Amino acid sequence: MHKSAPYLRPKTSHCVGTRIRATTFLYLQGHRIYIINVMSKDYWNPEIELLNREEIEALQLRRLKEVLERCTRSPFYREWFTGAGFDPTKVGSLQDIRRLPLMDKDTLRGEDPARFLTVPSDDIVRMHSSSGTTGQATVIFHTAADIQAWAELGARCMYMTGVRRSDVFQNMMGYGLFTGGLGFHYAAETLGAMVIPAGSGSSKRQVQLMRDFGTTVIHIIPSYALYMLEVFEELGLDPREDTQLRILLIGAEPHTEGLRSRVEEAYGADAYNSYGLSEMSGPGVSFECPAKEGMHLWEDSFLLEVLDPDSQEPVKEGEEGELVFTSLHREGMPLLRYRTRDLSFVYPDTCSCGRAHRRISRIKGRTDDMFIVKGVNIFPMQVERILLGILGVGSNYRIVLDTIGVMDEMRVMVEVSGELWHGEVRELKQLRDRIVTELRQEILLTPIVELVEPGALPQGEGKAVRVEDKREHMRGG
Amino acid sequence: MAHQINVFAQNQPGRLESLTEVLKEEGVNIRAITIAGVDEYGVIKLLVDDPRKAHEVLQREGFSSFMKEVIAVIMDDRPGGLHHICRALGNKGVNIEDAYGFVVQDRRTAVLVVEVEKIPEAEEVLLGAGFEVMSDQELYSL
Numbered sequence: 213m214h215k216s217a218p219y220l221r222p223k224t225s226h227c228v229g230t231r232i233r234a235t236t237f238l239y240l241q242g243h244r245i246y247i248i249n250v251m252s253k254d255y256w257n258p259e260i261e262l263l264n265r266e267e268i269e270a271l272q273l274r275r276l277k278e279v280l281e282r283c284t285r286s287p288f289y290r291e292w293f294t295g296a297g298f299d300p301t302k303v304g305s306l307q308d309i310r311r312l313p314l315m316d317k318d319t320l321r322g323e324d325p326a327r328f329l330t331v332p333s334d335d336i337v338r339m340h341s342s343s344g345t346t347g348q349a350t351v352i353f354h355t356a357a358d359i360q361a362w363a364e365l366g367a368r369c370m371y372m373t374g375v376r377r378s379d380v381f382q383n384m385m386g387y388g389l390f391t392g393g394l395g396f397h398y399a400a401e402t403l404g405a406m407v408i409p410a411g412s413g414s415s416k417r418q419v420q421l422m423r424d425f426g427t428t429v430i431h432i433i434p435s436y437a438l439y440m441l442e443v444f445e446e447l448g449l450d451p452r453e454d455t456q457l458r459i460l461l462i463g464a465e466p467h468t469e470g471l472r473s474r475v476e477e478a479y480g481a482d483a484y485n486s487y488g489l490s491e492m493s494g495p496g497v498s499f500e501c502p503a504k505e506g507m508h509l510w511e512d513s514f515l516l517e518v519l520d521p522d523s524q525e526p527v528k529e530g531e532e533g534e535l536v537f538t539s540l541h542r543e544g545m546p547l548l549r550y551r552t553r554d555l556s557f558v559y560p561d562t563c564s565c566g567r568a569h570r571r572i573s574r575i576k577g578r579t580d581d582m583f584i585v586k587g588v589n590i591f592p593m594q595v596e597r598i599l600l601g602i603l604g605v606g607s608n609y610r611i612v613l614d615t616i617g618v619m620d621e622m623r624v625m626v627e628v629s630g631e632l633w634h635g636e637v638r639e640l641k642q643l644r645d646r647i648v649t650e651l652r653q654e655i656l657l658t659p660i661v662e663l664v665e666p667g668a669l670p671q672g673e674g675k676a677v678r679v680e681d682k683r684e685h686m687r688g689g
Numbered sequence: 690m691a692h693q694i695n696v697f698a699q700n701q702p703g704r705l706e707s708l709t710e711v712l713k714e715e716g717v718n719i720r721a722i723t724i725a726g727v728d729e730y731g732v733i734k735l736l737v738d739d740p741r742k743a744h745e746v747l748q749r750e751g752f753s754s755f756m757k758e759v760i761a762v763i764m765d766d767r768p769g770g771l772h773h774i775c776r777a778l779g780n781k782g783v784n785i786e787d788a789y790g791f792v793v794q795d796r797r798t799a800v801l802v803v804e805v806e807k808i809p810e811a812e813e814v815l816l817g818a819g820f821e822v823m824s825d826q827e828l829y830s831l
Contacts, residue, residue, distance in 0.1 A: 630754075633753055633755065635755030635756070637725045637732045640697070641727060662730075664699055665752070666751055666752070667751045668699065
């Protein structure tokens with residue numbers, strides 16, 4: 213291995229962990245073959261990362277046409293196109309996509325996910341699902357090529373922040389249906405770093421792993437990064453002195469610039485923000501470069517629209533709006549004009565790093581009432597449904613999101629009315645345990661449940677959402 | 690059979706005070722009180738001279754109050770008094786879930802309040818063993 217050689221991306225996935233020293237190599241994309249010249253060591257995939265605007269948009273249009281053609285093989289999209297009077301063969305510009313209606317989580321929920329497939333179901337090798345295990349979940353199917361393309365995007369992000377083959381990457385995200393764990397696991401292997409698939413939790417063991425194997429990069433939810441500082445302190449350790457950490461990839465949870473600064477200071481490492489969503493495969497959609505001014509969206513793979521959430525018209529350049537994505541590079545289950553509900557803006561100027569892929573700002577908020585705790589997307593309706601099932605209609609409760617110590621906590625406060633309780637002490641414990649268990653099954657997160665006296669909570673009005681977000685890092689700064 | 694008032698309360702300063710204030714205003718006399726604390730909440734258990742009235746006024750004032758059947762049994766206020774009751778119940782396999790006692794006449798009469806799952810059976814055991822079990826009326830006139 214020639215460590216001093218220019219770092220090139222591997223040709224195919226079975227070259228994972230190897231690096232080719234050459235002046236040209238083949239780039240396989242669908243049925244096309246590109247021959248690419250060499251390349252700077254600052255970019256994982258310079259031929260894509262260094263495209264100028266014109267080239268990016270030309271590539272987008274070509275891929276958009278491909279993906280629309282592909283969608284005609286899907287039962288869902290055939291109906292979708294017919295219903296909209298949309299002829300995919302008549303698309304001549306990127307703006308023509310606007311002739312299609314927007315889709316959202318409800319579009320996915322309302323359909324058998326298999327009807328979105330543009331490939332035979334045998335070609336599917338993986339599924340991921342967002343939180344919500346009982347009918348509310350949204351499912352995304354991936355082919356082997358999708359997994360590979362996703363890993364390539366993740367590797368591009370990681371490489372951009374400075375991760376290299378010599379790094380030891382401890383992945384402290386949950387593995388499983390959640391895309392945060394497996395997504396960057398494959399990305400780091402594609403890049404060629406050594407992966408410690410630690411998963412989330414077992415905090416003292418995490419520290420032990422970092423020290424035993426000389427971890428240099430971690431992928432972690434920001435609130436967990438703060439919590440880990442307490443664990444270090446408890447162990448009498450200082451991450452600046454007692455670990456070799458140099459890069460923190462923090463994502464899956466909205467956070468402020470202030471929180472990033474705290475984390476960077478305490479760990480003595482650079483922290484980079486990430487934005488992704490399981491509907492667009494997961495992490496790897498957009499990531500900060502060393503300039504740390506907005507997250508580069510990989511526009512070879514995603515077509516971005518920033519729309520006014522009400523009028524659904526594009527906002528003026530640089531204005532805040534809802535992010536809407538079309539996947540340009542996913543073959544199993546492409547999504548067209550998918551509403552994220554996330555509010556952000558696009559930086560109008562070009563980045564000092566040389567990449568013309570546009571940058572989106574930190575997520576400013578959401579157009580719906582979904583909230584994110586510890587990387588898990590939670591809709592108040594999920595919580596409401598469970599609570600109504602246990603407590604009955606008319607019972608008063610409140611969901612409070614708070615920062616306890618440094619960790620995000622979800623507290624559910626329930627008024628114990630006469631209908632819920634028959635005077636026994638043990639009933640109260642049973643009631644609390646039941647609420648915890650049923651909520652955990654639904655939202656894949658263990659909430660704190662507090663029983664309170666009747667009248668202790670503000671009255672919820674009708675179907676009003678009873679969620680209060682008091683988290684420090686959700687406030688400005 | 691006697692009745693005890695169980696009130697759900699958060700474990701916070703002033704909660705007991707607001708409850709006792711209601712009872713004071715309504716002229717309810719408290720014979721005995723005990724609190725089963727769990728965590729951030731607990732259950733206040735009250736033996737009062739008029740349980741029905743206490744329950745009604747507490748509910749009216751927004752407390753989560755419940756009137757629960759208990760056994761109030763007379764015991765001698767001297768060494769071994771409690772032991773005799775426990776032995777009688779234990780011998781017949783009756784499990785005591787919660788209990789507390791108070792003295793009525795110093796060194797002569799005390800009352801033990803017991804919570805058990807099957808009230809009629811436990812009462813029968815105690816009566817069979819020669820103990821005196823009190824009704825609300827009898828407690829009232831103590």
